[in-house]
Amino acid sequence: MTQLRTEFGFQEAAAIAAGCQGANQIMNNLESKVAVVSGAGRGIGRSIAIALARAGADVVGCSRTVSELESLASEINQLGRRCATARVDVADWENVKHFAETVVAEFGRCDILVNNAGGTFAEGELADSDPALWTKTVDINLYGTYFLTRALLADIPSGGKIINIASGMGLAALPGNSSYAAAKAAVHMLTQVLSQEVWERGIEVNDVIPGLVATTNVTWASDRSSVDTVLAEFADRPVPFAASERVKHPDEVGELVAWMAGLPPGGPTGQSFSLARRPL
Template structure:
């Protein structure tokens, strides 16, 4: 029997990159997955891939920054899947720029998606998990939330905020059997990082002891572990998956 057999998972930002790899990985471990993205079309391939594994999946178009839309979606998903056992807050964006030139819009867009988005999902889902007296929440932050980065003040603030948020959720819900952990990826090969110049990539690579960029699967495996029984006694932790970049 797979470790997540028949668990009901919800993954945000599941259309591509890390979210897609996480959704498929959880399905391979036996979970059914509600796949969230900004449009149903964008998440169709992930849903197909999971269905091909013999697991249930359904796509939902929800902007994670829209609290009312999230609340409605949680009700719909709980009815459709019968429960939500696992929540992975993965959806995230960047709007990079030096602070002196950073607009309030770029600040808000990143905070509202990366940080407030996690609040929007965690609040109604934790209510359901508390009733079940079980649940696993994994939030995808970033090493940038640990060490900061010039040109990413908004992104670093959102990810550092997510870490503080997760530790608080871990403490608040521990007595209800809910764990909440954070994964901090380093440089992972996805659409988000494809935009970086070759020069920046070369410099980054020099700082990675394992001498390669990460693949989405590298992150998905750690998320699967944190969602499974093997991690029942692990909560409030920040797991860095970065090839040793921030040792």
């Protein structure tokens, strides 16, 4: 086990619930649950990981940036929850499979899987697109979701939850980002198909449409240096291409995912939970 942790850069924060100030204020509806979150180092993924920990879950977070994962583990440690992190490329099947084996060996199972890792690398019209960057976008958003789900599915017990972070761009066509839109549309359909394949096992599969969220990788803000600068830019004016939308803090998505993860067995499956403020 130590060898695998070292190979994957596992950084485990021991549970310190006893005597941790603030831990008693957590509503522990996810107590004893094990949650795996991809793309957990920053932005929406980080907010999701912390929200799940606040709700009582032990968290395994993965991303490609070790320093961000170390910071995440420290923050979850302060909440009194167990946390492990690993550097993982979700578009690499062998890497993902080995990571999943390590998670199961260490924690025994995965009660909650949040496929959040994503991004876009091929903006612009399809006629001018770079095939390598177009494919990279699909690899991370679609294949990353498939790989991690495939690798952990056998170890998700009855009552488990799979929550995929989708996008309104996968439901409403806009010119200029075909790779991301196609990948997220596929994630949406993957959610629906998988929900029908595993419902008899007592596993629920849903996706989240965050709407517009302030992160440092958005392309529609002039100052992307921090979440706060993006929020400030649109505090009193709309985003030009979506006037009805409100730009949200990533924590709002985290709170929604934690709520979904805590729903009792027999709840919705194959559904989309949206924070958007426009028809999709």
